[in-house]
Amino acid sequence: MLQNVPTPSIQYIYTHPKQASVCPQLSILKFLFLNLILHSPIPRYIILLSESTMGSDYKTIKINIKQSSLVQPSKATVPSNQKLWTSNLDLVVGRIHILTVYFYRPNGCPNFFDPVVMKKALADALVSFYPFAGRLSRDQNGRPEINCNGEGVLFVEAESDSTLDDFGDFTPSPELRLLTPTVDYSGDISSYPLFFAQVTHFKCGGVGLGCGVFHTLADGLSSIHFINIWSDMTRGLSIAVPPFTDRTLLRSREPPTPTFDHVEYHLPPTMKTTTGSSTRKASTTVLKLTLDQLNALKAAAKNDGGNTAYSTYEILAAHLWRCACKARGLPNDQLTKLYVATDGRSRLSPQLPPGYLGNVVFTATPMAESGELTSQPLSTSASLIRSTLSKMDNEYLRSAIDYLEVQPDLSALIRGPSYFASPNLNINTWTRLPVHDADFGWGRPVFMGPAVILYEGTIYVLPSPNNDRSMSLAVCLGADEQPLFEKFLYEF
Numbered sequence: 290m291l292q293n294v295p296t297p298s299i300q301y302i303y304t305h306p307k308q309a310s311v312c313p314q315l316s317i318l319k320f321l322f323l324n325l326i327l328h329s330p331i332p333r334y335i336i337l338l339s340e341s342t343m344g345s346d347y348k349t350i351k352i353n354i355k356q357s358s359l360v361q362p363s364k365a366t367v368p369s370n371q372k373l374w375t376s377n378l379d380l381v382v383g384r385i386h387i388l389t390v391y392f393y394r395p396n397g398c399p400n401f402f403d404p405v406v407m408k409k410a411l412a413d414a415l416v417s418f419y420p421f422a423g424r425l426s427r428d429q430n431g432r433p434e435i436n437c438n439g440e441g442v443l444f445v446e447a448e449s450d451s452t453l454d455d456f457g458d459f460t461p462s463p464e465l466r467l468l469t470p471t472v473d474y475s476g477d478i479s480s481y482p483l484f485f486a487q488v489t490h491f492k493c494g495g496v497g498l499g500c501g502v503f504h505t506l507a508d509g510l511s512s513i514h515f516i517n518i519w520s521d522m523t524r525g526l527s528i529a530v531p532p533f534t535d536r537t538l539l540r541s542r543e544p545p546t547p548t549f550d551h552v553e554y555h556l557p558p559t560m561k562t563t564t565g566s567s568t569r570k571a572s573t574t575v576l577k578l579t580l581d582q583l584n585a586l587k588a589a590a591k592n593d594g595g596n597t598a599y600s601t602y603e604i605l606a607a608h609l610w611r612c613a614c615k616a617r618g619l620p621n622d623q624l625t626k627l628y629v630a631t632d633g634r635s636r637l638s639p640q641l642p643p644g645y646l647g648n649v650v651f652t653a654t655p656m657a658e659s660g661e662l663t664s665q666p667l668s669t670s671a672s673l674i675r676s677t678l679s680k681m682d683n684e685y686l687r688s689a690i691d692y693l694e695v696q697p698d699l700s701a702l703i704r705g706p707s708y709f710a711s712p713n714l715n716i717n718t719w720t721r722l723p724v725h726d727a728d729f730g731w732g733r734p735v736f737m738g739p740a741v742i743l744y745e746g747t748i749y750v751l752p753s754p755n756n757d758r759s760m761s762l763a764v765c766l767g768a769d770e771q772p773l774f775e776k777f778l779y780e781f
Contacts (some may be wrong), residue, residue, distance in 0.1 A: 292360060301721055313655070316682045332433040343472035350451045352467060352489060359441035360408050360481075362415040362422050370594045373420055373435040377693035378648040379505050381435060381554075381702045381734035384478075386485070386501030387512055387738035388469050391454055395494030396731050401487050402496045404446045407729065410523035411444065411486070418515050418532050420506060420646060425478040433478065441484035445470045451736075452493035458575045459747075463762050465740040469499030471738075498727075499740060508648040509722060515646075516727050523729040532646040539647070542687065542693035549685055551692045553654040554702050558624040569746035572768040580758045589781045593620045593666035599675065602750075606716055607662075607670035608781065609762070611746055614659040614779075616766065621660025628708070628715040629653040629674070629683050651686055653677045661675060667781075693733065709746030711767070718750040733757070738763060 325603060359537040362721050395401055415422045419437050426436040447468075470485040491494055500511040501573040511532075518528055578586075583601055590604050620627065633649045634641045641649060653678040664669050693699060709715040724737040738751050743767040766774055 295589060301409040325485060331442060350449065350455060350464060353448045355446045356404075356450060356572075357446075357470075358408065358444045360415070360422075361414040362418055362419055362446045363409075363437065366416050367419055367437055369438065371437040373423075373534060374535045374536055375432065375434055375505060376647060377690055378539060378650065378663070379414055379513070380535070380699040382508070382648055382650070383503040383703055383705075384503075384505060384700075386472065386503050387507075387509065388466065388499065388501050389512075389516075389733040389737060390451060390459070390468050391498040391727055392456070392459065392736045393496045393498070393732060394453070394735055395496075398518075399671045399732050401494065402469055402490065402729065403500075404444070404488060406523060407488060407656075408444055409668050410729075411442065411519055411705065413440065414515070414519045414522050414528075414600045417528055418518065418646070418771060420532075420534060421484040421515060421575065421703040423483060424481075425483070425503070425505065429476070435483070436479065441482065443470055443472075443482045445485070445487040447487055447489040449489055450492045452491050453497075454493070454746055455496040456497075459736045459759075460575045461537045461573050461739045461742045461765075463741070465499075467742050468497045469501050472501070476505055493617075495580050498734075504648070506644060508632075509717075509719065510634070510649075511646050513724060514644065515696075515729075517723060520727040520729045525730075530644040533642040533644045534646050534705070536647045538641060538645070539690060543690045545691035545694040546590070546688070547692035547695065548688045549692075551658070551689050553559075553628075553652040553689070554692065554696075557626045557708050558656070560712055561620065561623055569745065571764045571765055572771055573763060574740050576762045576764060576778060578760045578778075579654045583760065585759075585781045590667040590671060593668060597668065597672065599600050599668065599671040602718060602720070602772055603671040603674050603678075604667065605760075606718075607676050607752070608778070609716060610674075611662045611667065611670060612774050613714045613766065613770075614712070615660050615777045616770040617658035619712050621658065621664075623659045623712050624656060625659055625662070625712040625714070626654050627674070628704075628713065629655075629678065630715075630717050631678065633681070633686050636681055636683065637686055645651075651681060651689055651702040653681055688732070706744045709744045711746065713746055715744070715747045716725060716750065717747065720750055720752040722752075724752065 290293050374622060393402070396729040400406065416633065419439065420435050423435050423437040423440050424440055425433055428434050459465065468487060468489050469485050471484065472481045483506045485501045487499045488496060489499070500516055507515070514530070514532070522530070536572070583605070585599060586608060587604050590599065605628065606627070614625060629652065629654050631651045632650045655673045657673060693702070696702060725733050727737070729735055733754065735754055739749055742749070742763060745765050745767060747765045751763060753759040753761070764774060
């Protein structure tokens, strides 16, 4: 079922933050102007003015929003207004949409990403994935829950006179963010869709698909599962792995019996000394590591005295943590905390059913002093990461759920920007996720990644779309730290 909604369109001018120092007054005016127009009820275009690397030339990217629709399930499969209970893990993640973007090269088909085809398959997918078409609500105790009312998901059709090449290496940025729909969070939690998608057709014939999944509804794996099923159904395929929607499998034990001190939910270390500036400019860049470079990094770790064979991830995470400490110039006695997102689906016993829909992300948080990381062999840091990850077994994860159950306010444990800022680091690894499987019938994406990185101190590790086992790092750090981080990254 389709329901047209009023099509918002705005005239949006954006100046790329990498060169904001060229004209600081422009940045202030930009901020004021954006706050004005984002609340304007009668816009028509989205226009981005992006500075070149020299800061003197401007490239205009115009996006025309053609139509917005609410797509509802093609048929009802559950009782009206069924409510889904949310687990403790659903309630300690950010109350935001996870924003991702997919880019596709044209393949010559005349119906390339035809919105009629896309919306029909989306409506069919929502029959099984009906929670995506619902809204948030609250139970009698004020706990957020998912109201499966079939209200629908937002589907936006757009076009642009730009090309895929205008986005360079697809660095997460305000440009990519505007390829996803904008949602007003100022109203009640029941006022916005839990899933939205925007299909933008570019002058070159390519397409950008920007998606958003509200984090309370699903983690990254569940989100990608839904998007990939949507793509399968667009190709006429059936659902290979249906969603499992019963979240009570992640209820706490009765009574709750946490048996560990869950430092992952404690406040992070803070800087012992502060810099002269009270504000830090963050920037995002994409750095690439080839398979040869990754193998060289592992060989270097082995040659520094480590006899244990560590995984590529353990070595890479240790290296990134060390590079961040060096780039930030942390003193040797500065305590630093590494956040490593860990999927609990296979670590719980019994394992969760395939297709479990919800959040099953736990966090491993090794801690060390900066001097230990930068002066000791890389294998030592890798060993610390391995030992912390090895503790994430069923007993530890069940204890974590119980620990959350006895907390007075789960919203107080939602991690904000202060958690990952210096001296700490957050690493999200998508290399084992099927991020490039979203083939809607016109070919696999040439890129998939986050549209924007919200918090400084966050690194996304992304797989190559070419299956060549290389990796891309989307790195958000202080702008003055980026050159040093890049320098240290390739020194091994």
